[in-house]
Amino acid sequence: MGKAITTLEVDGQSIEVTSPNKLLYPDEKISKGELVDYYRDVAGFMVPHLTGRPLTLHCFPSGIAARGYFQKAAQEHFPAYVHRLAVASHSGETVYAVADNAAALVFLASQNCLVFHPCNVLRDRLDRPDLVIIDLDPSDDDFAKVRHGARLLRDLLPALGLVPFVKTTGSRGLHVVAPIHRELDCDGVSEFARKVAQYLVATDPMRFTMDINKKKRGDRVFVDYLRNGQAQTVVAPYSARAIPCAPVAVPIGWDELDDPELDARRWHIRNVRERLRDLGDPWRDIHQHARSLADAGETLASL
Structure with a gap:
């Protein structure tokens, strides 16, 4: 059997959610699909607080019962509507993901990002x-x-x-x-x-x-x-x-x-x-x- 996939349409973008039935919060029976739906539903309220800000993503591919990881660098496979922002640091340069739109927020949630941590600065300064x-x-x-x-x-x-x-x-x-x-x-x-x-x-x-x-x-x-x-x-x-x-x-x-x-x-x-x-x-x-x-x-x- 192939891996289960759900496709969502968000702001004209098609977003594939793999393994939507995977439990991310096992005690509450909250699946990956339910979490992605949550972020789709609150995007109109949440995206204004993320727009233009470098994002650190806290990801849990196996749910909260397993160890997660923090991800700062945007991955190469992220679609173009997940905008990028290069930020210089003492150790070089990091290209962050930025959620300027609902599709970006939902896509990042589909990549097992549970928690979003923006900086308190904007891309222009x-x-x-x-x-x-x-x-x-x-x-x-x-x-x-x-x-x-x-x-x-x-x-x-x-x-x-x-x-x-x-x-x-x-x-x-x-x-x-x-x-x-x-x-x-x-x-x-x-x-x-x-x-x-x-x-x-x-x-x-x-x-x-x-x-x-x-x-x-x-x-x-x-x-x-x-x-x-x-x-x-x-x-x-x-x-x-x-x-x-x-x-x-x-x-x-x-x-x-x-x-x-x-x-x-x-x-x-x-x-x-x-x-x-x-x-x-x-x-x-x-x-x-x-x-x-x-x-x-x-x-x-x-x-």
């Missing part, structure tokens, strides 16, 4: 981030500490002239981000984020830490500012995660922090589409709220 990112990563399952940290950032960032947004990570924590004018390089944005993290830790050192050493964190929340460095990535809005139940990283409204049922894995690939139908994407106009990080840095220094 690869050294100038358009987002500053703070990752609140808990050391235990006490989500109340993560909520508290997000609320502190919600209050601090507007005081610095920035407009904060928040999303669940689909894993354990929350990402708080602010759109910014592309006036500082990655080092400058990372340094600003480091000072924000320092401020948060100084505000409540019993709950928060900047210690990279996991053993030294205890039960504190790691305030990770390192997502802003050169070639660093963060999980994309509406990307699935490679952990049981197929949770999804989901942008939320600030009022949703008060929901007692909220946690980082509240939504998964089988229930997030209903949310999108009802509410749309809370981040759909995020970049219209970009502000000057240079000005924010001066204000932060005075606090």
Whole structure:
């Protein structure tokens, strides 16, 4: 018998999905075909957050029960509608895949990519981030500490002239981000984020830490500012995660922090589409709220 193949039509492109019945999330009986269908259905919400950005792909050819791998370089067999972007580094040059359209997103999912990690830079200025990112990563399952940290950032960032947004990570924590004018390089944005993290830790050192050493964190929340460095990535809005139940990283409204049922894995690939139908994407106009990080840095220094 030949290998099972399903063909999808996406934006005028025919995409062959081999082994659509292969279980990628075995406990939940979520197949490769179901995952590809998920990305096809959310592409209209997700692609705007990927367009123009170098992508690191987290692939699991045998499902999450086996070891996956990270893939930065676009493969030669990728079709032309999966755009390429050459990025220079200390070790040479890497040609990344870019998902500028729904067909590209669906094709990459058909290649066993479960998780999409874009950079916070765009193709026209690869050294100038358009987002500053703070990752609140808990050391235990006490989500109340993560909520508290997000609320502190919600209050601090507007005081610095920035407009904060928040999303669940689909894993354990929350990402708080602010759109910014592309006036500082990655080092400058990372340094600003480091000072924000320092401020948060100084505000409540019993709950928060900047210690990279996991053993030294205890039960504190790691305030990770390192997502802003050169070639660093963060999980994309509406990307699935490679952990049981197929949770999804989901942008939320600030009022949703008060929901007692909220946690980082509240939504998964089988229930997030209903949310999108009802509410749309809370981040759909995020970049219209970009502000000057240079000005924010001066204000932060005075606090």
